[in-house]
Amino acid sequence: MLNEDWCFDSKSISLVRVSGKGNFAKFRRFFEAFGLPVKIVADLDALFEGYQHLGAPKELNDVRAKAIASIDARVKELGVIAEPSARKIKDKIHSASFKEKYNKAKNILRDFQQKGKIDAEGIKIFDGLFTWEDDIARIKVCHEDETARKYLVPLLDGLRSVGICVLSRGAIEDYYPVGAEHGQKPQRALLAISLIKTREDIVAISKPLDEGRNCELTEIFDELFRHREAIY
Structure with missing residues (x-):
């Protein structure tokens, strides 16, 4: 609908689901070992937690x-409060890094109970159990506030120029049209497809990142199809 030349099948472009941003580097190394160019499409949270997995240049x-x-x-200005979902909390506490921090914090607490004092390093470790909530507040404000989203534009543009396409509004579900807000993921996806019938429908759910630019999804697909032999 956006461009009749943008067809994954006819351009021999494969889409590979990596099941979590922690696997981006692993899949990239595998395909590049065969001389295949790789590009990435990631959700907004990859800009904050797990950014190192994107393979972005140091510049x-x-x-x-x-x-x-x-x-x-x-x-801080808007007073946005981090509200982690039950699923987010569950995912976090089952991660290896969190378990390591938790065990360290538990030992520090026991030491504090015996000695009655805690050093700066101990406080830092305790703080590490909760600083991940900062990323939730960041994602929330980018969802809800146009000004916050504009702060991301230089980073989004820089990443896209090297084949890393990050969805500024969150996940793909955040681009679904009105009428596809509820239900399980597969049902929502199928409903969204049925509701998107024209190019104008896509433009309406994917506003430009700045005035005078194409809609965001147009810019992303333009990058994905820049090399026809690439695997993503």
């Missing part, structure tokens, strides 16, 4: 740091 580190600082200031 973008300062751009990312500036974007996060601006978003954090916006979180």
